[in-house]
Amino acid sequence: MSDTQNQNNRSQLKSAISSEVMIDLNKVNKWYGDFHVLKDIDLIVHKGERIVVCGPSGSGKSTLIRCINHLEEHQEGTIVVDGITLDKNLKNIDHIRTEVGMVFQSFNLFPHLSILENLTLGPVWVRKKPKAEAVETAMMYLERVKIPEQADKFPGQLSGGQQQRVAIARSLCMNPKIMLFDEPTSALDPEMIKEVLDVMVELAETGMTMIVVTHEMGFAKTIADRVIFMDEGDIVEENEPNAFFDNPQHERTKLFLSQIL
Amino acid sequence: MAIVTISTSNSRPPPINEATLIGWMRMHLFSSPLNSILTILTTYIIYLTVSGVWVWGVVDAIWIADTRRECFDINISGACWAGVSAWMENIFYGRYPREEIWRIDFGLFLLFLWMAPLWMPRVRGKVIIGMTTVFLYPFLAGYLFSGGDKGIFMSVMVSAAIVGIIANTLNATLGVLADRSLSNFVNNKLGFGNAPEEKQQKVFLIFLAVCFVLAYIWQSGWQAEIVSWTKWGGLFLTLVISGIGIASALPGGIILAMGRRSKLPVIRVLSTAFIELFRSVPLITVLFMATTMFPLFMPEGVVLNKLVQVIIAVCLFNACYMAETVRAGLQAIPKGQAEGAHTIGLGYWGTMGLIVMPQALKHMIPNIVGSFMGLLKDTTLVSIIGLFDILGMLRSISRDTPWLGLHKEPLVFGAMLFFIICFAMSKYSRHLEAKLSTGHKV
């Protein structure tokens, strides 16, 4: 497929949103000490839906998506993921984490394990799959992120873009229902950003439910079903991408967009 | 048209200064008049010391004599190594009965046999080998050294250790020769070669259980002669105490460090209190407490021997120091590592055991080996509370009638022994570090 065709296809990327609710945040509040990071957050994400979150630094974007797989604990409100309510029950938390993949700005690959071991660790130890099957799946995902030849190297020997693609593959090996991305391209050089975004677009095409914190607005326009703008712990504005970018309603959104576009 | 360089540029040796000996000396030793004077002066002092030691310890030394008197008669200014060599067996084995010494050598050989597979390529299950070295071997060796009635517990542990050493050796042989594990081999022989992994594991466990029963029956047929701990001594005793200390310090330290970082207040406070208590008291005090106060807390009738008390004290003391080393290592691992592990569904133990701890331990190798060396040297303190470890033995030479007053030579010999052991440990730690640095491994 040529590049232009590809581009066309992407702008038409339609998602098959079902009515099934994957994530349901209801009046979620969180404080760091006295600092109110998340204020009455309400958010419903359906199966297959792709959401882009943006907003100024410190507005609570990371905190929000980290609450969804309980890397951070919220203090008030309810979070329901895939029908399971997040509470103090460790079993629930562990279960939800196997269903929710997450990709970080800083990759967080395991430097003491080879790429292949990074990918098979979860399936073997958590999903209890036989080693051979896990290796097969891992290789399949490495092909999909286009670096099968790096399987036996260590993370420290890969470029940033390659590491981030490994991180995506590592999450996918767990066969998650939801993928969370926290500024996956912010630590990368421009030419690497594209290779990572390409992988993410392909992932979106498979119908994965995704929440992506990013400032890559072109990417947001291509894949997002909804764009959410956060500021000071609030969801200030929420709209489908074209309307969001062309016709922002809120003053703060306008200011933010004028700064980054 | 592009310009293409046909010939490659020749590589040149580095500038002459640093590369040759003369150049190096000129740069580092004789760069200015003052430096030249210092260099010559230092060289002279080194010459005086080394030649003095050389003449005393080698040129004028007496190697064969029956008493210190005889040494003096031959050459009064030389070292009397004859005394050390006459006591050699005592220095190594203490007062262990001479006809039973083979048991110590055999125990050492077993340790070697047990651990050698760890360094062999292609051998499977190295983690299990390492764990059994710490948790099974000590019982086998302990019984081998002390002998006597086994009792149920010792019988079980000795049988398990026998199965362990045999399985380990077979596994290593199969690994090196045929690149397969013992489990795989057994399963193939029994016809379960194509069974799923879990089934194979079960079959192998049953196989081990059968071996265990056989070993149990076999070991109940014999008994080693009892050797009281009071006869243990010399380098052997030093190695027993420090060996157990080393083997238990790391697991103990890991548990305590994890306790100190725990989210549960009770565990955290207890671990912290325990660690701080032991760290704030000198080892010699802990040793005295262990031998004099410990028995007071014991129920009536329980008689602990002094050696056991000392070993417990050494273990606890070193576990506490190790705990702080481990904690420092854990703190150096970025939070993102644990978060990465959580996102693929690993719980606390999986995250610790597979992700955080291996990385932390790798960073800590120099510190850990440093503590081990400290532990080995500190063990000589037990000679103060009346155990005849290597230092105790070396010092009693001077009280032996034929060698009355022979202080210097035994201590020099002891220093050399310690140097050799510690230097080897240090070298090995460097090697291990280089081997485990995955950042550059291809």
Ligand SMILES: Nc1ncnc2c1ncn2[C@@H]1O[C@H](COP(=O)(O)OP(=O)(O)OP(=O)(O)O)[C@@H](O)[C@H]1O
């Ligand atoms: N562990 C913490 N303790 C205290 N305050 C914190 C902590 N983590 C984050 N914060 C604060 O919470 C606020 C929101 O942080 P968050 O990381 O969610 O912002 P963000 O929107 O992701 O910003 P960025 O775009 O810079 O990543 C920030 O003001 C930050 O200083």
Ligand SMILES: [Mg+2]
């Ligand atoms: Mg952030």
